[in-house]
Amino acid sequence: MASAATSVTEAVAQLPRKFGTKQIFLPNHVIAFIRPKPRQPPNLATFVVPLQFNKLDLRDYLFHAYNVEVNGVRSFINQPAPRRKAGRGKWYRPRAQKMMIVELVKPFVWPEPPAESERKDFDYSIFKNMQKARDEDTNRRVDPSNIPLRTQTPMPRPRVGLIAQAEQFLKNGVEWSNGKTGDDKWTEVETDVKV
């Protein structure tokens, strides 16, 4: 069964591949190879191609420029909904985008995206904070009445320190002190503090 399947794929791979006769010497297209969706099989590869590309073009391009053999090509266009800039002004139609999914003869598995700790070269921590701040800002602008509850906001830092200190005291059974001994342990407001 398996041998029959492999022989079929081999036979398909050995088929003579016909290409067009029109030669293009200086193509100006930009093609992006896209990470597959989580459960997409490894014999499918997705590309973002120019709108004027057709299936035959991509097959020809991949074979001659990248030496990648393809058994089939599926194509679709992502047409964004009409929108306006910053939610106001004139309506316009954003440019559509063409994607093609090719069936590869040789499978290709993408590497896993690097973990957050491995993105130091990309300044990921700053990037993350900036993005978070930007999102919060956007949310505030979109709906100013939506004020987060106190339980949803991060605790102020002095409060966090106080809580930690209190826990320490409770745990060790030590009483609080201001580190002073003797008479100047306490300050009498009426005599010591000059207003």
Add this chain to the structure above:
Amino acid sequence: MAAMPLRAGRQATTGACQSIGVNKQQTASLSTTAALWKRHVYKGARDNADHSKNRGESALRRTGTRWRLSMSDEPLPKPVPRDQLPPIETDPNHGLWEFFANRKTVANPPTEDAKHGRSWTVEELRHKSWDDLHRLWWVCVKERNRIATANWERNKSKLGFGESEARERDMMVRGTMKAIKHVLTERYYAWEDAVKLAEKDPEVNLSGDGPTFTPREFFEEDQEAAALEEPAVSPMGEAVEQTEPGTGATLDPATIPSSKPQSEAPRI
């Protein structure tokens, strides 16, 4: 015929059969069982035989067929969960690797992306052949594809910063491509001018028959002209230089062009 449903029903009570045997085909009880009516055999009795061949078979209850089939004894393969499948290894020479700037992170970090020089200048490329320019163009095309792939990956996987560096790199590549086009356009204009000149040039034959370039032999013609018209006066009124009889003999033979046409002459 009527015994079949009975047997299947008995199997179902023993539980879902796993080992596939001759009598253990069905995995679930039959969905319906017609009442086993007593057969009337007397003369003129009504026909109460079960005419439904598929009675009791149900796809929903996975009863299987009532009759043994040729492949009933074949063990069925069991599906393997996706995470237990052996990992698929990618060919290290797969052509699609060329879309990646970095095989691990796909997109290069901005520090790596910023490591680039300037684009090729027009002056540098003027000295290059068409083959070189064409090869360089394809290097640029692939680099732009790599940058586009990295941009997409950086945005979608939220890798971090690096967009600005990638844009600068892209601008450099585009500068090179622009210079290539500039050089080729210059060459095209030069060719156009050359064609215009060649149309007027009597030494150049653009018809396609025979040699394209046939240089005139100045010395021979001048000598002939001098021999024919002794008091040579040019139509412009200027006196043509009188070639003295011994001049041809005293000339260095190396400077005289060969009488052969260009195509036959040995290429030096």
